[in-house]
Amino acid sequence: MSVAQERAQRLAALPFERIGRPVSGGGGGFIAGMKEIAAHRELLGLLVRRELKQRYKDSALGFLWSLIRPLTMLLIYYVAIGQFLGAARGIPQFAIFVFAGLTLWGLYSEIITAGTTSIVSNAGLIKKVYLPREIFPLASVGSALFNFGVQMIVLVGATVVLGQFPLSWNLLYVPAATLIILIYGLALAILLSALNVYLRDVQYLVEVALLIFFWASPIVYSWSFVLEAAERSDLPWLGDVYIASPISTAILAFQKGIWAAGSQDVVMGTNEQTGEPIIAAAQPWPADLDLRLLLMGLIGILLLAIAQRVFSRLQGNFAQEI
Amino acid sequence: MTTASVEAPVVVRAQGVSKRFVIRKEKSLKERIVNFGRSNLHKEDFWALRDVTLDIEAGTTIGLVGANGSGKSTLLKVIGGIIQANEGTLERRGRMAALLELGAGFHPDLTGRENVFLNAAILGLSQKQTEQYFDSIVDFSEIRDFIDTQVKFYSSGMYVRLAFAIAVHVDPDILLVDEVLAVGDEPFQRKCMAKIEEFQREGRTIIFVSHSAEQIQSLCDRVVVLSHGKVVYDGPTDEGIDALRASFEGR
């Protein structure tokens, strides 16, 4: 049998594949999308590596920059907020506290910033070849996770060096909080990357929104400050609103996990007049943190499914709109 | 030419495929808000493809011809799954590789080598398989000296050389080729034609867009003439070229 005949025979046995996802409703959706991604996981790995490489490609220090930036931020907040504004007086192990918040926030903001532009910046590929387009926001998550991993090593290293390694069940909050951030980050990255194709303002809007959310999350000041402010200003609901943000909750849980000093009464120094010790009381962690995390995780998964559906509808026109 | 035997299976089946482009004239929020409500005035839509129905059997080489803007590239993109039809269905089977207009989906910041791996992965090859074919891809493209240069520094001819070399090494059952070969120099064009003839003997299906009547005549078993998004002729090559000339006059 000739090569051509063999090929014809093999093709005749293959089922037809419908090209182009159905534009409206019906079949597959989320699960089908995930299956398609799974089939392309090798490509996903390649894209992640490419993104990391591309980011630092012409720089001498290369990937060290992924550490220099957060460490500089740590230094700035440590000096400006911790010392000048005096936040460190009420927050024991202030460096660990700030770096923990910055690390998790860095993951979130990197997923969203890189994710939002991921479709537009891969126009060259999207216009020429078909591949499940969710792979691009996912690759942004991958490279953000890499940077997060590097910072985590530094963070854990610091807790060990400072004798603050949090050996307790609370450590489980770390993966839980990271998961929440990943779910919400991915959902937003998928949604925003699609919207950004049609409306380039989205990427600028995202920058502004991230700035607001950074300061609206307990990263450089602690949750207890928020509660005190709520009490002082007689707005008891302020704390509830604040903690309604999944990001705030995730960051609090993360801190509870990695920042051991936050869960103890810590002697911060002695009062010079009376000679009595100044004690920073343990942080008032929100009640039912576990339940909150669980609930937010479920809501996040729902949001992710919705984001994927929206993406799936919009992606049919990506190639012609970019 | 090819032995399109009676029982050759259909590999691409387009039924009533129509594609509409909506051209919006604003892209920013301000413009959208300013024009809100009157947005239809700022939209123009037209049909780039109209009710295209085709069955393509395995082993045939189809020449897709027509005037500029007649919808050839659009049809190839719909077949490739890169854009979605608004109406109709498109079904396909077998592995497909596409060379659409310029650039096979290269990333300008990556080197030729990295792009080979990226592209091969997109087309469905594993890392191992690509390593196996790598030398042969580079040899075919004849740009070994530039393989570790970022592709943004390539000339369009080099681009096409590499793109074509990858596309023919991923063992596609269906190959889409959109006008790209015209940028290669003559020896390379001859090499590509030879490769395409080899593909024909191996029973692969080729959908070929070209403005060269000579190329079409020597390669294709069948010609489809598009005009304003409609199929105006579908049949043997010689009459197809006459039909193409007629469609130029009649527009």
Ligand SMILES: Nc1ncnc2c1ncn2[C@@H]1O[C@H](COP(=O)(O)OP(=O)(O)O)[C@@H](O)[C@H]1O
């Ligand atoms: N992304 C797009 N947005 C709007 N119009 C498009 C787009 N791509 C192609 N068109 C229009 O569709 C028509 C067919 O284009 P095309 O398929 O590229 O023609 P050709 O036969 O020359 O390859 C043209 O009028 C072109 O302007």
Ligand SMILES: [Mg+2]
């Ligand atoms: Mg064209």
